[in-house]
Amino acid sequence: MIATVKDIAAFEGQTVTLSGWIYNVAGKGKLLFLQLRDGTGIIQCVLNKGTLGDEAFDAVKALGQESSLSVDGVVVRDSRSKVGFELQVSAARVIGPAEGYPITPKEHGDAFLFDHRHLWFRSKGPHAILHVRHLIIQAIRNYFDSRGFLLLDSPIFTPNACEGTSTLFETEYFGRTAYLSQSGQLYQEAGATAFGKTYCFGPTFRAEKHDTRRHLNEFWMVEPEIAFIDLDGIMDMCEDFIVEVVAHVLTHGRHHLEELGRDLSVLERVQKPFVRMSYDEACVIIARLAAENPGQDPPINPVDPEDDFGATHETWLTKQYDRPIMVHRFPTVVKAFYMKADPENPARALGVDLLASEGYGEVIGGGQREDSYDELVRKIHHHQLPMDAFEWYLDLRRYGTVPHGGMGAGVERLVTWICGIHNVREAIPFPRTVSRLTP
Ligand code: 4AD
Ligand code: MG
Numbered sequence: 001m002i003a004t005v006k007d008i009a010a011f012e013g014q015t016v017t018l019s020g021w022i023y024n025v026a027g028k029g030k031l032l033f034l035q036l037r038d039g040t041g042i043i044q045c046v047l048n049k050g051t052l053g054d055e056a057f058d059a060v061k062a063l064g065q066e067s068s069l070s071v072d073g074v075v076v077r078d079s080r081s082k083v084g085f086e087l088q089v090s091a092a093r094v095i096g097p098a099e100g101y102p103i104t105p106k107e108h109g110d111a112f113l114f115d116h117r118h119l120w121f122r123s124k125g126p127h128a129i130l131h132v133r134h135l136i137i138q139a140i141r142n143y144f145d146s147r148g149f150l151l152l153d154s155p156i157f158t159p160n161a162c163e164g165t166s167t168l169f170e171t172e173y174f175g176r177t178a179y180l181s182q183s184g185q186l187y188q189e190a191g192a193t194a195f196g197k198t199y200c201f202g203p204t205f206r207a208e209k210h211d212t213r214r215h216l217n218e219f220w221m222v223e224p225e226i227a228f229i230d231l232d233g234i235m236d237m238c239e240d241f242i243v244e245v246v247a248h249v250l251t252h253g254r255h256h257l258e259e260l261g262r263d264l265s266v267l268e269r270v271q272k273p274f275v276r277m278s279y280d281e282a283c284v285i286i287a288r289l290a291a292e293n294p295g296q297d298p299p300i301n302p303v304d305p306e307d308d309f310g311a312t313h314e315t316w317l318t319k320q321y322d323r324p325i326m327v328h329r330f331p332t333v334v335k336a337f338y339m340k341a342d343p344e345n346p347a348r349a350l351g352v353d354l355l356a357s358e359g360y361g362e363v364i365g366g367g368q369r370e371d372s373y374d375e376l377v378r379k380i381h382h383h384q385l386p387m388d389a390f391e392w393y394l395d396l397r398r399y400g401t402v403p404h405g406g407m408g409a410g411v412e413r414l415v416t417w418i419c420g421i422h423n424v425r426e427a428i429p430f431p432r433t434v435s436r437l438t439p
Contacts, residue, residue: 154184366407
């Protein structure tokens with residue numbers, strides 16, 4: 001019977017066939033203890049020279065790490081094993097021998113590991129992270145699918161900027177210039193007016209030159225958009241969404257988080273309500289923190305009231321709270337052209353950033369969109385964007401405009417925070433950064 005490590009409990013006492021790769025091997029006289037990795041888990045296989053015969057035993061003994069093989073054996077309960085069982089092997093067949101596998105149990109540098117990313121994610125840490133990523137994506141889809149959102153895929157080739165012209169990847173498109181999408185939002189705004197609630201979920205491209213622990217040049221983002229909603233409604237959704245995503249991972253991926261040494265109590269505290277504060281309120285708090293904590297490296301400079309936060313500000317601010325926070329009403333001047341100005345203070349935009357706890361910072365950006373035709377035209381001019389590329393977008397204000405809004409949640413930022421790891425690069429199978437295009 002063909003079995004997998006994950007389902008091994010169902011085969012107790014039976015003889016099964018397992019196929020996989022050698023994670024580790026240790027020998028003791030006529031016994032060989034093989035850690036077999038089959039992609040679903042790792043199980044100890046005990047090989048006995050007497051049972052297998054000299055030739056088969058020696059053939060397995062000579063195999064290097066990550067050689068592939070098939071073994072037949074009896075599934076026996078073993079309380080010391082992580083999976084609760086071990087396999088007492090009666091036959092083994094070598095499939096693909098490996099010699100000199102580059103990733104060994106010793107420590108390797110980051111650059112070396114990322115150069116070997118195609119092999120590295122066979123290891124336990126990356127394996128756990130990518131499982132958590134899978135669960136997060138599953139939770140994201142469940143969240144929107146179960147609430148009546150229509151999946152409406154946005155295009156990747158676009159004729160215009162969405163999030164500022166400085167981070168566009170340009171490409172030649174049959175004699176014209178096209179850009180790789182920075183955000184599918186504008187198309188979702190069309191979707192919301194047609195279907196009420198839509199979302200897109202896909203890769204997003206930003207030609208950001210900074211190689212930081214938070215930035216990728218290709219990342220995945222989910223972007224829901226809703227008609228007839230205001231900023232408060234959007235904040236309610238962001239909060240509810242985060243609580244549900246974290247709960248899903250805690251329910252279905254606890255063992256992966258434990259493998260990563262994640263402090264689960266931090267995630268268990270991710271419950272409603274999250275603190276909401278305006279940007280101006282946040283500036284006051286940051287100024288106080290700067291005064292109370294002199295001599296920090298990097299220093300906590302007070303925020304310029306007409307500028308965006310820096311990473312240090314976000315880090316300090318979020319460390320004051322035991323769960324994510326939402327900062328709203330940022331200076332209009334630092335925000336994208338499509339954001340609606342606060343009618344009570346036009347210097348502030350009706351946008352929100354959701355900042356994860358423990359200094360992880362922004363994981364969601366969203367807000368209410370400019371729904372006035374005249375205001376939007378003014379903003380497109382003001383941002384020096386090409387009006388003709390936005391004619392279709394202006395149609396959404398010409399024909400039955402409504403208050404609407406949405407958000408974008410970055411998958412890798414969520415994975416990084418939920419796993420409690422250091423760098424977004426580890427949160428995606430094959431990272432694309434300024435310095436990395438391979439593998
Ligand atoms: O704040 P951003 O730029 O917002 C938008 O793109 C809006 N159009 C979204 C919307 O309202 N539909 O990006 C949204 C999120 C960020 O909060 C962050 O999680 C992620 O996308 N993100 C990045 N993740 C990794 N690397 C980068 N360079 C990222 N830039 C943004
Ligand atoms: Mg943002």
